[in-house]
Amino acid sequence: MGGTVAQAHPVDTELRDRLVTVVPLISSFLRRAKQDMPAGMRQAFEAAGLGPRHGAVLAHVWSSGPMSVGEVARQLNLSLTNTSQLSGELTRAGWLRRESDPADHRRTLLSVPPERHAEFGEFLDRRSDVLLRAMNRLTPDQREGFIAGLSAWAQEIEETTRT
Numbered sequence: 001m002g003g004t005v006a007q008a009h010p011v012d013t014e015l016r017d018r019l020v021t022v023v024p025l026i027s028s029f030l031r032r033a034k035q036d037m038p039a040g041m042r043q044a045f046e047a048a049g050l051g052p053r054h055g056a057v058l059a060h061v062w063s064s065g066p067m068s069v070g071e072v073a074r075q076l077n078l079s080l081t082n083t084s085q086l087s088g089e090l091t092r093a094g095w096l097r098r099e100s101d102p103a104d105h106r107r108t109l110l111s112v113p114p115e116r117h118a119e120f121g122e123f124l125d126r127r128s129d130v131l132l133r134a135m136n137r138l139t140p141d142q143r144e145g146f147i148a149g150l151s152a153w154a155q156e157i158e159e160t161t162r163t
Contacts, residue, residue: 033055036126036127050095057090058090060072061087061110061111061112062117066101066109067110069110072087096110098110
C-alpha cells in the first residue's frame with residue numbers, strides 16, 4: 001500500500017531530506033507531553049502509571065464526547081482488549097467515567113468527568129499552542145494543504161496498521 005504509492009509518486013531528494021529532518025523533531029515533541037501537563041495531572045498520571053497511550057484515549061474521549069470502548073478502539077485503531085484495559089486504568093485513576101448509555105442501557109459510554117475537563121483542557125491548550133502558532137504563519141491555502149497532507153499521512157498510517 002504505502003510502498004506502492006511512494007513508488008508511483010516519488011518525492012524529490014530535497015523534500016525527502018527535509019521530511020527526514022522534520023518528522024523526528026515532531027515525534028520528539030509528541031513524546032514530551034508529560035512536560036506540558038499541569039503539575040497535578042502529571043502527578044496523578046505518574047501515581048497511576050498512566051502513559052502516552054492513556055493520554056491518546058483520554059484526549060479522544062475528551063474531544064469527541066461520550067463514546068463506547070468499541071468506538072474508541074475503532075477510531076484510534078486499537079484492539080478492543082487494549083482499549084478496554086486503557087480505559088479501565090483511566091477510570092480507576094479518575095480520568096474517565098463509565099455510564100450507561102441512556103439510549104441503550106446495555107451499552108456503556110466513556111466520558112471525562114466534569115471535574116477533569118478544565119485541567120485536561122489546559123493540557124490540550126498547551127500542547128496545541130505550538131501547532132496553532134505554526135498554522136497562523138501559513139496562508140489559508142497553505143493551511144488547507146497542511147491539513148490535507150496530515151490527513152493523507154494519517155490515512156496511510158491507518159491503512160498500514162490494518163494489514
